[in-house]
Amino acid sequence: MSLAHGRTYLAIPGPSVVPDAVLRAMHRASPNIYEGELPDMMPGLTADLKRVARTDGHVAIYICNGHGTWEAALANTVAPGEKVLLLSTGFFAQAWGRVVSARGIEVDILDFENGGTFDLDRVEAALKQDSAHAYKAVLAVHVDTSSSNRNEFAPLRQMLDDLGHPALLMADCIAAMGCDRFEMDAWGVDVAITGSQKGLMCPPGCGFVFFNDKAAAARARLDRVSVYWDWTPRAHPEAFYQYFSGTAPTHHLYGLRAALDMIHEEGLENVWARHGLLAKAIWAACEHWGQSGPLRLNIADPSLRSHAVTSLAIGKPDGRRLREWCASEAGVTLGIGLGMARDDDPLSEGFFRFGHMGHVNAHMILGLLGSVEAGLAALDIPHEPGGVSAAARVVSGV
Amino acid sequence: MSLAHGRTYLAIPGPSVVPDAVLRAMHRASPNIYEGELPDMMPGLTADLKRVARTDGHVAIYICNGHGTWEAALANTVAPGEKVLLLSTGFFAQAWGRVVSARGIEVDILDFENGGTFDLDRVEAALKQDSAHAYKAVLAVHVDTSSSNRNEFAPLRQMLDDLGHPALLMADCIAAMGCDRFEMDAWGVDVAITGSQKGLMCPPGCGFVFFNDKAAAARARLDRVSVYWDWTPRAHPEAFYQYFSGTAPTHHLYGLRAALDMIHEEGLENVWARHGLLAKAIWAACEHWGQSGPLRLNIADPSLRSHAVTSLAIGKPDGRRLREWCASEAGVTLGIGLGMARDDDPLSEGFFRFGHMGHVNAHMILGLLGSVEAGLAALDIPHEPGGVSAAARVVSGV
């Protein structure tokens, strides 16, 4: 007998839960791609996308995943042989770095420890050292989906301005745009990227690159940009097909339209606040359990934690055991530990993650935490009982 | 800001949560109703329905809701002017009684209090008094969706047999077939009825009447049965349309096929056990909260509680307030109190209900309980915190 039979909850850090309204919008006959409803909806769609990124700049929509947007951002701004500075705080920054190198771009990496955040002194030193302004861009990840840390971008902009360094500031917002507060224009980010499958609540399959005029100017100085990644016709098309360099992602566009309607109907500030309070509920539960056992939040400092994903350490092999129990006995799929491998735990079996991005409410999160508490008990993993009740108290707002 | 935005959970006692597989099966073009896949699937469908009722008897499928099956069961067994004995333990038994009367059938009602169960002595007295065997049937409800009590049928059969009383034993299993254990043949029930929208996990729209040979014989002695309710051609059709006295409920049949596949793949004993353990988790939470406050399970005796629905008293107007909070702040819709009206609470505002029938797992129930615990705190309703953690412990099986 298993208690998992019912509506399961996929609590991995992306793809996130797709709302019924989005799935319903995607369940349709193929539309005409030359005229009519679909082409007509594009101006509103791009405007509403930019509202999510809090930018008045430009947006290019790509048929790709997040990794594709890594390429796109670089393809339009940095030529092979040029150089960038990468501020690494985790697994995905490292992965972006490999994409940079494979494009023939030189990359200097400031490696803050996995789960750490920027040491601004070290960043400043690196930028000062680059008096020739070789760095065409400073690359960093807003939220690392692996460690669940969150980084601040406004101080980087301040520093670049203070130093008069012309490098573009690029933010990978794949994990948490539409979840954690992100204000592209106010924070001075020049290029921001994200995908459809996390805070935007759609299936994977679309990537978005937001850029401002300064970044557009960088594009203009390049000799050559491959047609597929070129953001200029995508952002300012003369014909519908140019939005997508070819055939449009028809069904995703309808899903995205539904998702943006939901976000803006709720209000972006409310969306962010919802993610914030649900994250606090999760932290309260985890800290409660950890009082009498091995469970630890991966990011110790609450001000550096994402509101969209939470990484946890519990010791090998209990991360894996807990995931397996929750899936088979409670109907909840937890995220695997990613990029946490150590010598005694090469498969990151001592870690796991909660995704809580996008279409998530109190019911889903409290059910998640209740399931984990049940799993801890079932597997005889030491913990202080009562975590889910602690989370309920946070949810109550009392 | 609200924490309700996400996938909402409808925790009312029916219609229940429809599995994605069922909705997907119903999202299809209309099928041919004269030959092919749909007619061909009927023998398997009726066989699998009967497995859910634990009967080797007959089943008639109706396009109707539960109230329709009340009519159908009577139309085939009791003529106007004849008499039945109704054992009332709640709101829905009373409602069935009104259906009986409106058919011109005389009904003697043994009224056990709302939420009570059969007093076998009183039943025996009534049956003994009917030495002329005027009662053509004894009607009772298995689980009353309003009070959430559950009644035993095997003792009734034993009594009828012991007394040599030929009345048919009829069970209204609308609320809980496929949730609470029910064994039609083993318990000696002659007619059992249910609907598609609770334990069978489909949208409302189909009703099912199971009957054995003894009940079929009762049908045979009637002068007249209206065509729509006549169960004989439905149970033993010569042509496909006779299953439904006309056009088939095409899309519901595909949904039902998917639902029955899920039930039998899990195994009916496992389905019942799942409902049983989840109900115990709910009770543990409620009893925990009630230690320091007004919340009470409506049915004091655990052996009389349904595993599919739970009615709760909390005092006016907190039942209504809690429902409203859970819906607007947590994404959970609780059931209203039904049939609990008292002079000082004509709208049953001091009551509420949990539906936990069909497609429910640990995640859903723990999320429900976590939301309620949050609501109790948010509304400052006295309660002992920790109920959801108590439920998690039950779920853990420890």
Add this chain to the structure above:
Amino acid sequence: MSLAHGRTYLAIPGPSVVPDAVLRAMHRASPNIYEGELPDMMPGLTADLKRVARTDGHVAIYICNGHGTWEAALANTVAPGEKVLLLSTGFFAQAWGRVVSARGIEVDILDFENGGTFDLDRVEAALKQDSAHAYKAVLAVHVDTSSSNRNEFAPLRQMLDDLGHPALLMADCIAAMGCDRFEMDAWGVDVAITGSQKGLMCPPGCGFVFFNDKAAAARARLDRVSVYWDWTPRAHPEAFYQYFSGTAPTHHLYGLRAALDMIHEEGLENVWARHGLLAKAIWAACEHWGQSGPLRLNIADPSLRSHAVTSLAIGKPDGRRLREWCASEAGVTLGIGLGMARDDDPLSEGFFRFGHMGHVNAHMILGLLGSVEAGLAALDIPHEPGGVSAAARVVSGV
């Protein structure tokens, strides 16, 4: 190799093709049935239903199929032992007659031949003979789905009024409401019935009974009406559940809402005109083919033909052969011949039908006719080639 692989067209006379918008509206989580969106949408829904029947009277919605509405109409107007006059022009009138009898109602049948229409002289004679006004109702079918004939109701009303006969005039509009023009109030029909699965473009599962004040008064004089069929609370409920005598057909209601939106957005007059022109295209093709072969329209007089269904005779076994070829080789499912059985053709294999009701356009009908023309050629059934081109000319409006 088969040319049937593609989107198939179910061209049977009901259930009809369900629009994507309707299926999409039905693909949803179960809604709350106590308050909120679903209860709130009912006044608009019933108003829009009545617009389809062209009545300012009342409407009761049933969870049932068309056969169920036969019962409902009678249950509210005629008591067992009373009498009705049935004007039979085909298979379904005869079937309704059996429903009448099984309710213990006496029925006098004026049998106009299958596919014929009312002989008003005979109707007048029967009504005059009933000087005691024993007939509580005159029952007739608007369009017989088997023969595809269409009958006029306004003359019947005129006759009843002229004779001062108080019988209710009842119309079975199951086959063609929303397809063939029907104006309940203007034509003086007192009770009209239909189902969800033809012109209303939804899956089978809901029946609708429209009635005026005169019919409501007939209900008031009855001693007893069974609860499920009683139309009074359904038409004028004090609580939401009374609309449906119990649990609402939740998903069908959402589908119906979408279907009514489509009908009224197009405009009912336009819907009728569309069916009219498409029917003319079908007739043109069939008459063209019949110039050099056995194919015949079942209803010779165009003014008596339905615009929703067309019955055809072609000779045994070519009706069956043609159906089989179209299904297996072209992706079109034709309707079987129904109720046309003769001694040399007990299975009506010499007949077939086209359903062209509801969600049908020029493309679908021309594809249907093209497939039939291909089938006639493939099976070497004599015919004058060019029928589909003749139909295209009708569609062109030239």
Add this chain to the structure above:
Amino acid sequence: MSLAHGRTYLAIPGPSVVPDAVLRAMHRASPNIYEGELPDMMPGLTADLKRVARTDGHVAIYICNGHGTWEAALANTVAPGEKVLLLSTGFFAQAWGRVVSARGIEVDILDFENGGTFDLDRVEAALKQDSAHAYKAVLAVHVDTSSSNRNEFAPLRQMLDDLGHPALLMADCIAAMGCDRFEMDAWGVDVAITGSQKGLMCPPGCGFVFFNDKAAAARARLDRVSVYWDWTPRAHPEAFYQYFSGTAPTHHLYGLRAALDMIHEEGLENVWARHGLLAKAIWAACEHWGQSGPLRLNIADPSLRSHAVTSLAIGKPDGRRLREWCASEAGVTLGIGLGMARDDDPLSEGFFRFGHMGHVNAHMILGLLGSVEAGLAALDIPHEPGGVSAAARVVSGV
């Protein structure tokens, strides 16, 4: 009044009609991307994809559209500064050429006229002239979606072999893989590309690059391949995410699985034969109409016509008028003329196209042709009536 209300048919040359089974498969909750059903289905999925291309080689799946696969094929085989030979027979070959150039690859174009096919003598001359084997690849389009011509690849392979020229032979099969016969291995094609939205019957969003060992060796000699386009890990991943260089296109994969099931259940030879016969039916209709009017098939030689798309010339502005009529009056959307612009017709208003790829059957095509015949008549465009009947005769197989 319009006859368009009904199930509309999108007869443009892609995106094609998505089968209900595919849409249904995509209407699902997000799956786990780390383990379970989705990762487990990949080996079968790639095997079944390769069966469609008739290759035992390798396949890389990309989240991109057809234009993306142009990049991918080049990124793995030709370095910037190297050279290719492009055999242009239409609009899309020219567009591919621009992608080549933008990558910094030198391209020699043999321009056969739009709608023409390879002049093998000219190809041979060009290859002979390249005695240094500067051409790393010979690029050509199998079916040009604009002109609807179809080219032969086997003779190109023969020529390359005869000349001992090591250039890779690359085929753009976007328009017609799964429609027109294409046998990658037998014909000696080294790299073949296609997308999800035509013969593969899925929404746009996935691209597929098939390559053999010779092409894999070309990849190995490149210094640098950008991570996103690198086909090696995609074709031979060690972890699931490598199939897609990041997050998987979860919902498309389920849709693709359903589509491949349909293709292989029907049998690829049968799929090709179905497209072939339906194309012949279309040609018969068009040639019939053209006997007395301006309508002309764009490709005069039947042996050079695609079975998936048909381009037609009718004279300005009747191409546009006919498209508009069919959409607004018959429910059929025709494809616009593309790339046919001339001085007196800069918008290609004198042209239009039929898409007949993937999920198409006799009913759909005959309905399309019937609608066009009706439109020709309605718009008073000279034509010989009877085209759709001529097509029906082809469909009959007589």
